[in-house]
Amino acid sequence: xxxxxxxxxxxxxxxxxxxxxxxxxxxxxxxxxxxxxxxxxxxxxxxxxxxxxxxxxxxxxxxxxxxxxxxxxxxxxxxxxxxxxxxxxxxxxxxxxxxxxxxxxxxxxxxxxxxxxxxxxxxxxxxxxxxxxxxxxxxxxxxxxxxxxxxxxxxxxxxxxxxxxxxxxxxxxxxxxxxxxxxxxxxxxxxxxxxxxxxxxxxxxxxxxxxxxxxxxxxxxxxxxxxxxxxxxxxxxxxxxxxxxxxxxxxxxxxxxxxxxx
Numbered sequence: 001x002x003x004x005x006x007x008x009x010x011x012x013x014x015x016x017x018x019x020x021x022x023x024x025x026x027x028x029x030x031x032x033x034x035x036x037x038x039x040x041x042x043x044x045x046x047x048x049x050x051x052x053x054x055x056x057x058x059x060x061x062x063x064x065x066x067x068x069x070x071x072x073x074x075x076x077x078x079x080x081x082x083x084x085x086x087x088x089x090x091x092x093x094x095x096x097x098x099x100x101x102x103x104x105x106x107x108x109x110x111x112x113x114x115x116x117x118x119x120x121x122x123x124x125x126x127x128x129x130x131x132x133x134x135x136x137x138x139x140x141x142x143x144x145x146x147x148x149x150x151x152x153x154x155x156x157x158x159x160x161x162x163x164x165x166x167x168x169x170x171x172x173x174x175x176x177x178x179x180x181x182x183x184x185x186x187x188x189x190x191x192x193x194x195x196x197x198x199x200x201x202x203x204x205x206x207x208x209x210x211x212x213x214x215x216x217x218x219x220x221x222x223x224x225x226x227x228x229x230x231x232x233x234x235x236x237x238x239x240x241x242x243x244x245x246x247x248x249x250x251x252x253x254x255x256x257x258x259x260x261x262x
Contacts, residue, residue, distance in 0.1 A: 009115060015042060016106040020078065022098050026167040029133070031068070032081045032097055037106050041076035046144035047117035047137060047219065049247065052081075053108040056089075056096050063093070064113070066137035066221070066247075070144040082136040116245040118144055120217040125153040127211070127218040127239070129202060129230060132160055134221030135168060137247075141219055142172070146179040154179060155211050159187040159202040163195055185209075202226070203233035212237050218244045224252040 016037040023031040036042055044050070049066045069080040085091055100107065118141055120126065126145060130138040135158050145152050160166055172184040187198045187205050198205050206212070218239060220227045227248040231241050 010045075010048075010112050012110055012113065013043065015040060015109045015111070017042075017109045018104070018106060019097050019100040019102070022094065022101050025082070026164055028085045029165075029167055030083050030085065030094055032083055034079055034081070034107075034109060036077040039077050042079050042109070042111065043076075044071060044079075044112035045117040045119075046070045046140045047114070047119075047245070048112035049114045049137070050079075050081075050109050050111035051113060053110070054093070054096065055107075056092050061093075066134075066140065067111070068136040068140055070140055070147060082133060084133045114247050115250060116219065116247050118219075120245070122149040122152040125211075125213055125216045126155070127206070127216050128154065128156045129206070129218060129220045129222070130156075130158045131202060131222030131226045132165065137221045138219065139168060139171070142175060142179075142182070146175055146182060150178060150182075151180050153181040154183070155209070156182070156184045157187060157202055157206060158185070159189060161189050163188060163192060201233075203230045206230075206234060207237055210237070212239050214238050214240070216243060220244060220246045220248070222248075224248045228254060 017034040018037050020033040020035045025031050044067055049064055052063045052065060054061055054063065065081045065083065067079050068082045072078065083090065083094060085094055122145060128138045128141055138156060138158065142154060142156055145154055156172065166186050169186060176182050176184055185198055185205060187200065187202055188195045189199070191199050212234060216239060220230060227246045231239065231244055235241070
């Protein structure tokens with residue numbers, strides 16, 4: 001069992017926020033910046049997520065999103081979300097957020113949420129694994145680790161189905177120059193003539209790199225199938241589930257360890 005289950009849930013706060021900006025990142029992903037309407041600090045730790053309460057077409061919705069940026073002491077009243085437009089509902093959500101952008105209308109945010117926030121010893125090697133939109137949480141963690149201790153051994157792996165979905169390549173390449181021991185590996189699930197990087201299942205690439213030791217700490221962000229499957233496939237390579245952190249452990253726990261194909 002992961003240590004996450006034993007971590008206390010921090011006190012949560014409700015904030016009235018404005019939509020400060022909505023920015024296009026790629027064909028289906030948008031960066032949404034929220035700011036506290038009162039100027040109050042939005043308190044959270046890297047790796048937390050929030051609950052966004054918003055009314056769309058007269059119906060109230062509560063939605064969960066990982067915070068995509070590390071806490072900023074210069075702008076503690078602001079934070080970023082990455083939202084993928086992959087359904088009719090998210091299209092309506094983004095349209096509503098654009099309507100609210102720059103207005104004095106408010107929406108409610110509750111945070112911090114989740115137990116899989118950054119809480120590990122940065123003297124240990126860190127493995128950060130993301131599939132698709134899970135990169136928002138991993139980006140936040142990577143930013144915070146590099147800011148706290150640039151000497152930390154950090155390996156970031158990000159898997160996507162399409163080349164166009166790697167909308168943070170330049171940012172991660174820049175962080176590689178800031179972190180003394182940070183490496184970033186984007187992985188395309190299948191070979192493509194326009195892609196000269198790594199391909200395959202994310203666990204296969206990690207296995208090939210032989211980068212795991214007995215004290216490696218892992219943060220994983222993706223579907224339950226991806227998270228549990230990756231842990232199971234890397235267990236023979238010395239990754240211990242007790243050293244793993246993921247929001248999946250809270251909303252989709254498993255009682256018994258079973259092999260899951262990914």
